[in-house]
Amino acid sequence: MKSSLLPAVALFGFVACASSKPATVDNSLLVHATPESRAAIAAARSERDVANDELAIAMAAADRAEDEVMMAKLALRTAEAEAEQSKLAAEVAEKSGSPDQLKAAALKHSKALALAEVAKEVLAVERREQELAEAEADLAEATHELRKAQVEEASAIAVQDVDLVEVRKIPLAEFRKIVATQQREVEVANEAVAKASERLKLANEKLSKASAYARSVGAEDASMTPANDGM
Numbered sequence: 001m002k003s004s005l006l007p008a009v010a011l012f013g014f015v016a017c018a019s020s021k022p023a024t025v026d027n028s029l030l031v032h033a034t035p036e037s038r039a040a041i042a043a044a045r046s047e048r049d050v051a052n053d054e055l056a057i058a059m060a061a062a063d064r065a066e067d068e069v070m071m072a073k074l075a076l077r078t079a080e081a082e083a084e085q086s087k088l089a090a091e092v093a094e095k096s097g098s099p100d101q102l103k104a105a106a107l108k109h110s111k112a113l114a115l116a117e118v119a120k121e122v123l124a125v126e127r128r129e130q131e132l133a134e135a136e137a138d139l140a141e142a143t144h145e146l147r148k149a150q151v152e153e154a155s156a157i158a159v160q161d162v163d164l165v166e167v168r169k170i171p172l173a174e175f176r177k178i179v180a181t182q183q184r185e186v187e188v189a190n191e192a193v194a195k196a197s198e199r200l201k202l203a204n205e206k207l208s209k210a211s212a213y214a215r216s217v218g219a220e221d222a223s224m225t226p227a228n229d230g231m
Helices: 006-010 027-032 035-096 099-158 172-216
Strands: none
Touching (some): 035 099, 099 172
């Protein structure tokens, strides 16, 4: 967001941004930069654009993960309802059915319970998937902010040797401070992604155990396949 002080500050060759950030280098000053400096700026801008695309992808993935959680909740409710129905059927068979009917009803209930447990673990996995997707979106956002800061830093560095009054007003130290801050933000976000990945891995292990038990009692369901653990 540009400041209302833009007309006055622009006279000094740089553009005022939000009060928490230093002024950005005016493009008109970059004509004084060396070819090497201009190449460095172009490379920084390219990385910024890539980070912008990756941010959009990560945000879309987080949205999809939220949808998957909602679907898993519905699947769990369905599985729990089927388990309850099979329990009632088993109780009826126990009271008035033949031994074969009781055996079949008990087996069906056992399978339904196993599938309900699988559905519960699937929901846990999907929640961890969402947590990971959100952490990755935070990382993408932090990386994007870092790349933007590096563009400004490269631009400030490019004109530091230019003997102009407006250049002397460009706060290179502030740009470097922002880059350092954003690098720390990226490190923190990376740690959050690593922790979310580990939690997803543990959730998948629990799903694998629930799925194995379900198969052992003859129950099969498409949701029994563990999700990607993000590793």
